[in-house]
Amino acid sequence: MTTDVLGTTTATGPAARRTADEGPRLRAEGVTIGYSEHPVSKGLTVEIPDDSFTVIVGPNACGKSTLLRALSRLLKPSDGQVVLDGEAITSYKAKEVARRLGLLPQTSIAPDGITVADLVARGRYPHQKLLRQWSVEDEAAVVRALEATQVTALSSRLVDELSGGQRQRVWVSMVLAQETPLLLLDEPTTFLDIAHQIELLELFGDLNRRGHTLVAVLHDLNHACRYATHLIAMKDGAVVAQGRPEEIITAELVEEVFGLRCMIIEDPVSKTPLVIPLGRPHTAEEPEA
């Protein structure tokens, strides 16, 4: 197993694919998911392209977080299955899934009085055994994860004392220490200010370029367009469109999915689609959409 500075694991090792399955490593096949007898999604099929930075967007309660929870085995579909590396995700042991697929949940609790380094070290749990609790690889992985998220300098600080942006980077660091080829991120930028949002998204972009497959739920459509290599737009529990942002984002799609009238221009910096909401006209003349 070889590992670079960002903790990207390639080829062999426990994270290697189980079978020579042709499809993508992670996909949902006809899943029906929901929290009660009223399913959020029915018979939903979604593929996460390998090596992509996939972003799921959609209005509130469209089922995007639910889908992410199902993909990470936090929710069990009542019908259909989630397939990880060619086999039903439920057929794996819990720790085995955790060695292939990492998740940054919406809410996590840092135990009182835990230091940054100790919290990040907990990301190594799926790799540890009762008699093998702190191997050389564990230590190296934690060092790499701290470096990749630029929190090495904070490693002896208490997590409670950090700012929101720093704390979120520490949680990302913990997930990175898990060294999984697949990373699922549930609204990772919510509650952060704009600078910290961009900083975090840049980090995700770097991780993606280093070989991680990322799936994130994001609220900000423009962030999604700029950073995603694959966009999945959802509404009412179903996928409305998917593909590269520049291929699928149109004013019609945004209106269909979000019920928002807008115009699309090219982001002058990243050359990706930029969504400008129209709202009530704020200028004297309404621009031609």
Place this chain on the structure above:
Amino acid sequence: MSTGRATWTLRLARGRFSGRVDLRTLVVLAALGVLALGVGLVALGVGDYQVSVPDVLQALFGETTTVVRMVVVDWRLPRVLLALLLGAALGASGAIFQSMTRNPLGSPDIIGFNTGAYTGALVVILLLGGSYYDIAAGAMVGGLVTAGLVYALAYRGGAQGFRLIIVGIAISAVLASVNTWLIIKADLEKAMSAAAWGAGSLNGLSWTQVAPVTIILVVLLPALVVLSRRMGILEMGDDAAQALGVRTEPTRLAMLVVGVALTALVTAAAGPIAFISLAAPQLARRLTRSPSVAMLPSAVLGALLLVVSDLAAQRAFAPTQLPVGVVTVSVGGCYLVWLLAREARRQ
């Protein structure tokens, strides 16, 4: 990499076995352990028949007179051993529940498992009539049934911490009145023995009780070792724990069963002894300065607290012997007031 804490890494057999210990925790554990054993040695010597510490050591490990041997080994040693073992069980049980509820108030004596075990014992003493072992079994069953009830009532797509505490306090209140009613209905002689048992005491415990307690603790030990690691992961929230490969609900259920078994074991052997479970994990946490409560330090501190309390119970008003439960309740009561005041101010 600086972790902010001094640690010691151990790797053996070319890294096939490895572990990391926190030095402060190690020092605290050693100090508490030595202290507990030291108090134990003193406790072996004091009483109506005084034996000096060197003579106690002589009696334990060498040759001595029949009288000294009888007093130290046959009479006092089982009591001291049980104080250490049961104290450790209470401390570990407290750590399990406080970790599970992520709340320093989430201890088995607050959420009713003690009271439930006492109800079980009372039913045997007053209604069925039975030997020591029948009473112990009754306490065990009472504790487990209470836990099952609290878990079932608090369950809503997974048993969450705070609901468990609220439901537990309610069930505890109901059971306390049931206990009072049972005692009032009973005839005087039985009621008095029930009340004495209910105070929680190590008086009159002998080698007969050491064996079953030790066996049950040894059986529970592997589960404790496994749970002590998962506990810390579960504290990070269900989603994070599952993402790290911990199956949350089975783990929580296992914690509940093991935690209740520990409390019920103590109640079965010595009656309900309150506040050790409540205080030991938090005090241990402050001493080790560890994040959240930890199993081993809580157990060692629990052992120390109970052996000290029992010594105080025997000597405070000598020759009158108090039940140890009275000491733990009065000392623990002060601690609870302080804890509640502190928690209230934090809100």
